[in-house]
Amino acid sequence: METRAFSTSVMNVTSLCDDVGPFDGYALTSLDDLPGISMLDFPCEDPFPLLNSSHVLPNNTRPPPIRKLCAKQGCVKFARCQGMCTQHGGRRYCGIHGCPRVAQFAGKCTTHGGTKPCNVPGCLKSMQSRGKCKAHGGGVRCQAPDCAKGSISNGFCRGHGGGLRCVVTGCTKWAQRERMCVRHHHDYSTADNWAVQMMQM
Incomplete structure (x- = not known):
């Protein structure tokens, strides 16, 4: 044949x-x-x-990649770097001399520029997700219908109940410093009974 x-x-x-x-x-x-x-x-x-x-x-579909376990005897976590998990030293640290922070991108930590920039032309903010920063649609969105703002906490933006309010009774402003708004934080920090009033909250 x-x-x-x-x-x-x-x-x-x-x-x-x-x-x-x-x-x-x-x-x-x-x-x-x-x-x-x-x-x-x-x-x-x-x-x-x-x-x-x-x-x-x-x-x-493709078969899932086979991930190696940590080389530390008895550890069942996945290896992240140099055969070790993060708990046993498997971290990549910032390439800047003397910096103890973990590298996030391009061998640097976020403080030293180790972040991916937003894909929107002219934007210098850090990318959150989907190639964009939070201002351009990256990150977690608010769960409220037809709301395109970013989520602050509990899945909602500030306008729909996300974020923390000032703990002072009757104040509806947003908490910015030690669970208080800027005004009340200034008033309480200069008062003599600061510690007593904080314990009563």
Whole structure:
């Protein structure tokens, strides 16, 4: 029997798949599933790698990457850096000499510029998510219907109940310093009974 070229065999397999019927998204794992095809039709070790189960999973998904565990004996956490988890020293530290902070991006911490910039032209703010800063749509959004503002706390922006209010009774301003607004923080910090009044809150 004359051996056909691999490219021709691939075309034949593709045409035969239409005759066999739908496979519900599953990859073919054996040539027995294709009538009229033999191993002689494929002059290579892996006759059809694109249909091999080691390459394609159901619904055309890829197998999840195999993550290594921490090299510390008895630790079952995943390794992050140099074979160790974060608890056992698997961290990348800031490349600036003397800085003890953890590197976030480009080998630097956030204080020394280790952040990805917003993708919006001209914006110098740090990217939060989806390639944008919080002002341009990045980060967590407010859960209120039709609200595009960023979430402050509890899934809502300040206008819809997110954030903390001043703890002084009757004050509806936003807390900015030690659970108080700027005005009340200044008043209480200069009072002699500061500690007593804070304990009564």
